Amino acid sequence: MSSPTTLPPFEPLDPAGIDDLLSDDEKAVRASVRQLCAERIDPYVADWFERGAIDDIRGLTKELGSLGLLGMHLEGYGCAGMSATDYGLACLELEASDSGIRSLVSVQGSLAMFAIWCWGSEEQKQEWLPQMAAGDAIGCFGLTEPDAGSDPGSMRTRARRDGADWVLDGRKMWITNSSVADVAVVWAQTDEGVRGFVVPTATPGFSAPEIKHKQSLRASVTGEIVLDSVRLPESAALPEVRGLKGPLSCLNEARYGIVWGAMGAARSSLEAALDYANQRIQFGKPISAFQLTQQKLVDMNLEYTKGVLLALQLGRRKDAGRLRPEQVSLGKLNNVREAIEICRTARTILGANGISLEYPVIRHANNLESVLTYEGTVEMHTLVVGQAMTGHPAFR
Incomplete structure (x- = not known):
């Protein structure tokens, strides 16, 4: 049994010692990842957020x-071939800097790249994945x-067949990276069910106007996708999937990253609140010495x-x-909800x-x-x- 003198120190931002796991x-x-964020993102991200633009997003x-x-x-x-836990830890650090930066990485890797990696042809994989992994091509x-x-x-x-080609018409909304993307994975209704298409953004008829006047995710590029008779060869279609299974499998990958990422935003706000509470003097002592402030900090x-x-x-x-x-x-529902509450409580301390x-x-x-x-x-x-708990779907 350990004696008190051999116990490790208490870590204020890791009170349960999760690092041991x-x-x-x-x-x-x-x-x-934390070092990259500290050097390349943290000094600039507040300005990017205020201006609604990331300087040199391609760089x-x-x-x-x-x-x-x-x-x-x-x-x-x-691709690096790292574990799901490694990816989660990276998402946490990225979102501790800003949700928009984690979104850039998440949309690139867990949505656009994963769709091609999981459901694409070998030719599609060879053409796009190495470029996207290197950051030489941006996806949406x-x-x-x-x-x-x-x-x-x-x-x-909709996508309809026209001879040997596909022709796409429609509009997508709230698409991260769309106005800077080199390639878009687009989902459309067809006579064969929902299909996915790998669409180079330079294709005639493709446009991606940027969405302005956001008050959230301002350090993130968000736009529309407008498809006006976009003609694609048969080879542009993702061959390995039909129906909503395709896009929903990608969304599940991205949601997993959010489970971790939301905790990064929470940690950043908790850390800011703790530092501020220790420095802010009221009634002759730091506000961290007051019971109600400590209750907020502990609950957060x-x-x-x-x-x-x-x-x-x-x-x-x-990983298993x-x-x-x-x-x-379950993870997204809990962690985002609690992260927002942590940020709101941190705001009251500041x-x-x-x-x-x-x-x-x-x-x-x-x-x-x-x-x-x-x-x-x-x-x-x-x-x-x-539904998972009861066996009864309640969506309709």
Whole structure:
């Protein structure tokens, strides 16, 4: 039995000692991503958020690729082939900087690249995946439409055969990376069911106007996809999947990253609140010495700790090939909801300073309002878990 003198020190941001559950290699992955964020993102991200633009997004994407972060959990084709837990830890660190940066990596790797890697032809994989893994090509994922969000089966984008070609018409909305992308994975209704298509964005009839006036995810490129008689060869279609199984499998990959990423935003806000509370003097002492402030800090840390433990459990199951979609829904539902509450509570500790971009808290809170509803709303994930528990679908 250990004596008190041999106990490790208490870590304020890891009160349960979760680091004990990580391997040295996993800690090294986390450290390398954290260093990149500290040098390349953190000094600039508040300005990017305020201006609604990332400086040199292609240069940043190449730097992310050079570290192996793009499609890092995929095998072959220039991808790093790392574990799901490694990928989760990377998402946590990226979103501790900003949700928009994690979205860039998530859309590239877990949506666009994963769709090609999982459902594409060998020719499609060879053409696009090495470029995308290196950050030389940026991808986007066209599923959501103005009138088809939670119900992707009602999408209106259509692809029809015309001789040996496909012709696509339709419109996609709220598409991360669309206006800077080199390639788009677009999902459309066909006479054969829902099909996916690999669409070079230079194809005539393809346009991607950027969406402006956002108050969330401002350090992220968001746009539409407009398809006006876009003609593609047969080889552009993803050959290995029909129906909603294709896009939903990709969404599940992205949701898994969000389970981890949301905890990064939570940690950043918790850390900012703790530092501020220790420095802010009121009534002759730091506000961290008051009982109600300590209650806020402890409650925030408790939910953060539980969220990281949940993410790690899901990561271990994913690495073992045992992770179910319903479990990913459970993770996203809990972790994003708790992360938002942590950010809101952190804001109260910072008082008026909490709304300033001099601190990360309000930026994270605003970003998480988008994360709460993208890749599946609270309502949809609740019903996914509810159906798994009861056996009764309640979507309609």
